[in-house]
Amino acid sequence: MKASFYKLKQYRAVSGVLAGLADKFDWDLGLTRALYLLFCFFSSGFGFFLYIALAMFLPYKEDLYEDAYGTGPRKRKDARAVEEDDNDGWYW
Secondary structure, eight states: OOOSSOBOSTTOSSSSHHHHHHHHHTOOHHHHHHHHHHHHHHTTTHHHHHHHHHHHHOOBHHHHOHHHHTOSOOOOOOOOOOOTTOOOSTTO
């Protein structure tokens, strides 16, 4: 499943919306945040409400691509069980 827009947990300041946009389009994160502040100022606060809506509905990139980040379920190792009479004395 590939989403067109997503949030990013790694470099987030508030909810990760701007970090996700910067990652998606390969922009500088500081420049993205500065342009967002200018947009909020000149749009009379519309950018703030847009940010809130995106923060509520966008999924996190790490949740979409669990296998790529190693955050999926842990695998059980195939190992033999330790028995009580297996006392080799290596830990005493």
